[in-house]
Amino acid sequence: MTQPQRALVIGAGFGGLALAIRLQSGGYQTTLLEKRDKPGGRAYVYEDQGFTFDAGPTVITDPSALEEFFRLADKHMADYVELLPVTPFYRLCWEDAPAFDYVNDQAALKLNAEVASIETAGDQVSGVTLTDGRHLPTDALASNADVMHTYSRLLSGHSRGTRQAKSLGRKRFSMSLFVIYFGLDRPPQGLEHHTVCFGPRYKELIDEIFNADTLAEDFSLYLHSPCVTDPSMAPEGCSAHYVLAPVPHLGKANIDWETQGPIYRDRILDYLERHYIPGLREHLVTCRHFTPLDFREELNAHLGSAFSLEPILTQSAWFRPHNRDAKIDNLYLVGAGPIPAPGCPA
Numbered sequence: 001m002t003q004p005q006r007a008l009v010i011g012a013g014f015g016g017l018a019l020a021i022r023l024q025s026g027g028y029q030t031t032l033l034e035k036r037d038k039p040g041g042r043a044y045v046y047e048d049q050g051f052t053f054d055a056g057p058t059v060i061t062d063p064s065a066l067e068e069f070f071r072l073a074d075k076h077m078a079d080y081v082e083l084l085p086v087t088p089f090y091r092l093c094w095e096d097a098p099a100f101d102y103v104n105d106q107a108a109l110k111l112n113a114e115v116a117s118i119e120t121a122g123d124q125v126s127g128v129t130l131t132d133g134r135h136l137p138t139d140a141l142a143s144n145a146d147v148m149h150t151y152s153r154l155l156s157g158h159s160r161g162t163r164q165a166k167s168l169g170r171k172r173f174s175m176s177l178f179v180i181y182f183g184l185d186r187p188p189q190g191l192e193h194h195t196v197c198f199g200p201r202y203k204e205l206i207d208e209i210f211n212a213d214t215l216a217e218d219f220s221l222y223l224h225s226p227c228v229t230d231p232s233m234a235p236e237g238c239s240a241h242y243v244l245a246p247v248p249h250l251g252k253a254n255i256d257w258e259t260q261g262p263i264y265r266d267r268i269l270d271y272l273e274r275h276y277i278p279g280l281r282e283h284l285v286t287c288r289h290f291t292p293l294d295f296r297e298e299l300n301a302h303l304g305s306a307f308s309l310e311p312i313l314t315q316s317a318w319f320r321p322h323n324r325d326a327k328i329d330n331l332y333l334v335g336a337g338p339i340p341a342p343g344c345p346a
């Protein structure tokens with residue numbers, strides 16, 4: 001009798017889990033090793049005093065990718081999880097301008113943009129849809145050309161939407177968000193409500209996050225409030241929130257996160273309390289923060305980076321690390337770092 005072929009997967013993040021399911025369903029006897037106490041990786045879920053906190057992803061742009069894995073394991077996703085369409089996709093808030101709801105309806109989008117006094121890239125966005133790179137051969141330059149072409153149009157300003165966006169910082173931000181998380185041109189799904197809060201210095205701030213070697217005094221925040229559509233995330237009468245503040249990675253800025261983490265957390269709580277959630281600290285039941293140091297120590301993330309390589313042209317598609325290792329036979333890389341990345345689809 002022939003022995004089944006065996007496979008070893010290291011890391012039970014979305015990448016490792018997806019690969020393990022594929023291998024097991026393809027007849028490989030698969031072992032999955034994980035460093036932490038449970039799977040999830042960046043999508044880890046913390047449970048604390050009746051609250052459930054997502055640690056990472058908040059929107060799913062491609063539910064069919066998840067459905068496929070359930071199918072491979074002879075299961076139905078609907079038996080385990082219910083995905084709801086999210087509307088608006090997100091709400092952009094500035095201190096000095098009305099909020100802007102990004103919705104999947106051109107007429108409403110135009111109206112929202114008028115109210116917020118910004119031009120929207122809405123009708124242009126559909127013209128720069130990204131190609132789904134999940135099924136690209138890992139090391140074939142030709143098959144990545146389409147993705148690279150789209151990226152280059154976006155990044156060099158050749159597309160109408162991007163060119164116009166460059167003239168207006170606010171709009172450019174909504175474009176960038178769309179490209180990173182909603183670029184597959186499908187309605188995002190999840191169980192959440194999202195708000196992106198920009199301080200008055202959002203353009204300079206992004207430049208500082210990527211280029212300065214200190215922590216900026218101000219911040220732009222991503223606020224995720226899942227209880228809006230899923231009250232089970234918190235005990236009755238309570239709600240759970242997570243807030244994401246982009247900061248430099250450990251290779252860029254020498255920040256003492258042991259000391260600075262709690263100080264930065266308190267400044268964020270103070271900001272949220274003043275602008276969005278009155279009485280927040282008075283009613284706080286539990287709170288945890290996760291810094292680049294934790295990304296490095298807990299997840300073995302290179303330089304404590306939350307999102308792996310920045311998706312600029314020279315680090316996208318074929319230019320990203322390839323899935324097949326160049327030196328070691330039968331060693332493959334998956335997940336947020338290598339092709340196709342970024343995001344959850346694996």
Ligand SMILES: Cc1cc2nc3c(=O)[nH]c(=O)nc-3n(C[C@H](O)[C@H](O)[C@H](O)COP(=O)(O)OP(=O)(O)OC[C@H]3O[C@@H](n4cnc5c(N)ncnc54)[C@H](O)[C@@H]3O)c2cc1C
Nearest residue numbers: 011013014015035041042056057058059300335336343344
């Ligand atoms: C805050 C945040 C918000 C995000 N929001 C979204 C979103 O809304 N939508 C979206 O599509 N994507 C989002 N992402 C991106 C998405 O979460 C990641 O791309 C994806 O989860 C990465 O999966 P991965 O398997 O590549 O890596 P990881 O999730 O990091 O998994 C790697 C696993 O390997 C384990 N490990 C490491 N070293 C070892 C070792 N030596 N031995 C054993 N195990 C090891 C780690 O513990 C970890 O569990 C977000 C990410 C973050 C951080």
